[in-house]
Amino acid sequence: MLLCEDVGLKPYVCDVKFGVHSFRAIASKFAKDRNHTYFANVALEANRKLGGASHTLDxxxxxxxxxxxxxxxxxxxxxxxxxxxxxxxxxxxxxxxxxxxxxxxxxxxxxxxxxxxxxxxxxxxxxxxxxxxxxxxxxxxxxxxxxxxxxxxxxxx
Known part of the structure; x- marks a missing residue:
């Protein structure tokens, strides 16, 4: 996970150039007093990028x-x-x-x-x-x- 303030080339370099899964979280948003929904969404994104499953079917x-x-x-x-x-x-x-x-x-x-x-x-x-x-x-x-x-x-x- 990249905590940054700008879009920049960091996700591109990780994902495209080196083939390393990454996602970006805006540091100022991450540092704010957030409810559990925000952090749950960040966790779901991390899980998805790491190849995990956020849901399954019977x-x-x-x-x-x-x-x-x-x-x-x-x-x-x-x-x-x-x-x-x-x-x-x-x-x-x-x-x-x-x-x-x-x-x-x-x-x-x-x-x-x-x-x-x-x-x-x-x-x-x-x-x-x-x-x-x-x-x-x-x-x-x-x-x-x-x-x-x-x-x-x-x-x-």
């Missing part, structure tokens, strides 16, 4: 999902709101479960043509999540099942 109620055979994926596209810059683009995102308890969901984002509903790089984004899943499970093969959630699936996707 594996017996998940049907075929538990274990190391299924990856759950969610994809979505968001578009600029009215009044946005004329240079604004749409954003596409994907998250996928990488652990058997469905507690870790790394994301990947990309931009695409404004108001384009079909995710132009869906194959690339999905491959990156499947590779991450395989790495997490120390496997060279993809999961047996892929369950994809998407709020509006277009023909051809």
């Amino acid at each position: 594996a017996h109620k998940l049907g075929f999902i538990p274990g190391c055979k299924t990856v759950v994926v969610c994809v979505d596209v968001t578009h600029p709101s009215p009044g946005s810059s004329t240079n604004a683009s749409s954003g596409a995102a994907i998250v996928a479960s990488i652990d058997q308890n469905l507690t870790q969901w790394p994301a990947e984002l990309c931009t695409q043509a404004v108001f384009q509903k079909m995710i132009s790089r869906l194959d690339e984004l999905l491959k990156s999540r499947l590779k991450l899943w395989a790495k997490q499970h120390r496997r060279s093969v993809s999961p047996e099942d892929v369950l994809i959630y998407h709020d509006a699936v277009l023909e051809g996707q």
Whole structure:
């Protein structure tokens, strides 16, 4: 945990350059007289960054999902709101479960043509999540099942 007053490059250097998980807490906010909710949120963030689970699901109620055979994926596209810059683009995102308890969901984002509903790089984004899943499970093969959630699936996707 970095206690600092400025954003600076400290989180970037830790997370990106050296691959060390870090998170930043503003020293002045940390030093103030806070209630337990603030410190609970800081503890949850530290737990998440260290690979811990802040919640779990009852594996017996998940049907075929538990274990190391299924990856759950969610994809979505968001578009600029009215009044946005004329240079604004749409954003596409994907998250996928990488652990058997469905507690870790790394994301990947990309931009695409404004108001384009079909995710132009869906194959690339999905491959990156499947590779991450395989790495997490120390496997060279993809999961047996892929369950994809998407709020509006277009023909051809």
